[in-house]
Amino acid sequence: MKIKIKLALLDKDINYIQSITNAFNCNYSQNIEVYSFTDEKKVIEEIKNNRINMLIADQYVNINPSELPSHCMFAYFVETNDIETINNQKAIGKFQKTSAIYKNILSIYSEKAEQKVTYKKNNKNVVSKMISFVSVNGGAGSSVASVACAIKCAQREKKTLHLNFEQFGESDFYFSADGSFDLTDILFALKSQKCNLALKIESAVLRDSKGVYFFKSPINPLDKLEISKEECLKLISELKENSEYEYIIVNLDFSITENFITFLDKSDQIILLTEKNIISKEKLKKEYKALDIVSKRNGIDLCSKISLIENKITPISDNYNYEFSVHVLGTLPLYNQNTVESTINSMVSSGIFNEI
Numbered sequence: 644m645k646i647k648i649k650l651a652l653l654d655k656d657i658n659y660i661q662s663i664t665n666a667f668n669c670n671y672s673q674n675i676e677v678y679s680f681t682d683e684k685k686v687i688e689e690i691k692n693n694r695i696n697m698l699i700a701d702q703y704v705n706i707n708p709s710e711l712p713s714h715c716m717f718a719y720f721v722e723t724n725d726i727e728t729i730n731n732q733k734a735i736g737k738f739q740k741t742s743a744i745y746k747n748i749l750s751i752y753s754e755k756a757e758q759k760v761t762y763k764k765n766n767k768n769v770v771s772k773m774i775s776f777v778s779v780n781g782g783a784g785s786s787v788a789s790v791a792c793a794i795k796c797a798q799r800e801k802k803t804l805h806l807n808f809e810q811f812g813e814s815d816f817y818f819s820a821d822g823s824f825d826l827t828d829i830l831f832a833l834k835s836q837k838c839n840l841a842l843k844i845e846s847a848v849l850r851d852s853k854g855v856y857f858f859k860s861p862i863n864p865l866d867k868l869e870i871s872k873e874e875c876l877k878l879i880s881e882l883k884e885n886s887e888y889e890y891i892i893v894n895l896d897f898s899i900t901e902n903f904i905t906f907l908d909k910s911d912q913i914i915l916l917t918e919k920n921i922i923s924k925e926k927l928k929k930e931y932k933a934l935d936i937v938s939k940r941n942g943i944d945l946c947s948k949i950s951l952i953e954n955k956i957t958p959i960s961d962n963y964n965y966e967f968s969v970h971v972l973g974t975l976p977l978y979n980q981n982t983v984e985s986t987i988n989s990m991v992s993s994g995i996f997n998e999i
Contacts, residue, residue, distance in 0.1 A: 648752055649693065651678045653686050653700040654720060659737070666741040675748070690715050697752055699735060708732055716755050718747075724823075743821060746846045750824060753832065753842030771883040773891040774999065775910040779927045783916040784954045784975075787983060789894040790817045790855075791990035792914075792999060796890040797854035798991070803890040804848070804856045804882065808906065811864050812894055817987070818857045820849035825859035827866045833874040840881050856888070872901040879909045890999075897930060904937055904945075912999070913948045914972065919960035927951075931967055952995065972998075 650667070654660045664679040678695065680686040683706050689695060690712060697716040700706050708717040708730075719729045724736035735747045776789035786809065793805040807814040814826075824847035832843035848856050861867065870878070882891055895906055907913055915930075917923045931946065938945045950970045955977040973995040980986045990996075 647673070648675045648748070649678070649696045650675050650748065651680060651686055651690060651695045651698045652720075653680045653683065653698060653704055653706065654737075655681055655701065655704065657681060663737075663741065663744070667745070670741060671745055675745070687711075697748065699748070701737070702729055702734070716751060718751055740821065743823065747823060749842050749846035750828070753839040753846060754835075754837065771886065771888050771891055772911045773879070773883060773893060773909060774912045774914060775893045775895055775906055776914050776916065777895050777897050779897070779915050779917040779930060780923050783918055783923065784952075785914075785916045786812060786817075786894055787987055788914070788916055788952060788954065788975075788990060789892050791987045792996045793855045793890070793892040794853050794987065795991050795996040796892070796999070801889040802856070802887055803854070803892060804886075804888045806858070806882070806891060806893045807860065808867060808902075809894050809896050810867055813860050814857045815860050817983075818849070818851040818853070818855060820851055820857075822847070822849045822859060825861055827861040827863070829858060829878070830861070830866050830870055830874075833870055833877055840877065841885060844881065844886070870902065872905055875902045875905045876909075879906070883909070899933055899937060904941070904943075907934070907945050907948075908941075908943050910948060912950065913945065914950050914952055916952050916954050918955050919953055919962065921961060924961070924963060928966055931969070 652660055652663065660679045660681060664677050667675055667677045678689055678693070680689070683704060686698065686700075687710070690698060695715050697718070698711065699718045699720055702719045702721050711717055718733040718735050720737040721729065721734045722736070722738065724739055726734045726736070728734055733751050735744055737744070774792065776785040776792070778785040786807075790805060793803050796803040805814065805818065826847070828847050829840075829844060832838040832840050847858055849859065850856050882888060893906055893910065895903060897903070915927070917927050931949070934945045934949075950972040952972050953974040956974050957977050973993075975990060975993060975995060978986045978989050980989065
């Protein structure tokens with residue numbers, strides 16, 4: 644992060660204020676400069692003299708937010724995590740992980756930040772690679788394959804984001820981590836002219852125990868349909884150019900819409916999941932032709948980026964050649980597993996994603 648947030652913490656509990664200050668200094672000193680106080684008058688003086696960006700005060704401390712300078716944002720520390728606001732002011736649960744408090748601070752700060760915040764890559768030679776997974780027909784397995792690919796990339800110690808943009812896709816089904824925000828917060832930030840997108844993304848993104856970064860799924864799946872092509876481009880640009888992700892794995896529904904084509908156009912690789920049967924064969928032929936037509940109409944090149952994964956193959960699967968030239972990344976069998984997790988693990992260990 645190219646700026647440092649000056650954060651003031653106000654709480655009468657000396658032990659708590661010392662504990663959280665130490666935690667921030669140990670884990671987030673590059674991004675946040677912490678000033679801790681137990682006295683209301685002293686914190687007001689410091690805010691005026693030292694250009695404090697944000698004050699978080701315990702809900703029982705006697706302080707009037709309207710008296711704070713306009714440059715200083717404000718939130719209350721509260722004792723339970725289910726309180727969102729107090730007297731129209733944002734509230735943050737004080738007894739939760741420091742990482743969760745940090746995410747809340749970034750989210751609040753992103754909504755009023757005066758400065759543009761971007762992130763610099765540790766290695767400028769590393770370029771984010773975006774790979775989009777799409778099923779040729781329903782149930783072909785793009786969701787599971789995209790998750791397996793993301794896990795494989797993370798196992799190779801590559802910073803990897805999994806972005807589930809299927810309309811009814813559920814990231815929470817495959818990944819898990821504690822967090823207060825979801826993809827809807829990012830989509831709303833895209834529409835806001837005041838919100839800092841980089842900070843909002845940082846506040847919402849979570850890291851699964853497998854090492855994959857992800858966003859929680861929106862409560863309302865229709866939220867994914869509300870963004871325009873320009874907003875879609877803005878999101879992709881932020882993730883690819885201003886983040887540190889080496890791999891961005893996207894899962895998409897096949898649909899000839901502006902946003903679908905935008906994702907494919909900006910992808911470095913497109914992986915189609917197909918099954919070797921007559922239905923998949925006919926759908927693949929029509930979908931490939933549609934993408935070829937769209938490419939020619941828009942002066943872009945989608946088809947040369949396409950690779951196939953032949954999934955759920957059994958001894959009785961149809962055997963045929965494709966009617967167009969396309970790279971086959973590999974073949975996966977029909978896994979007779981009891982759980983989705985075991986199927987994902989089998990895909991990860993299959994080696995099909997080793998060359999990605």
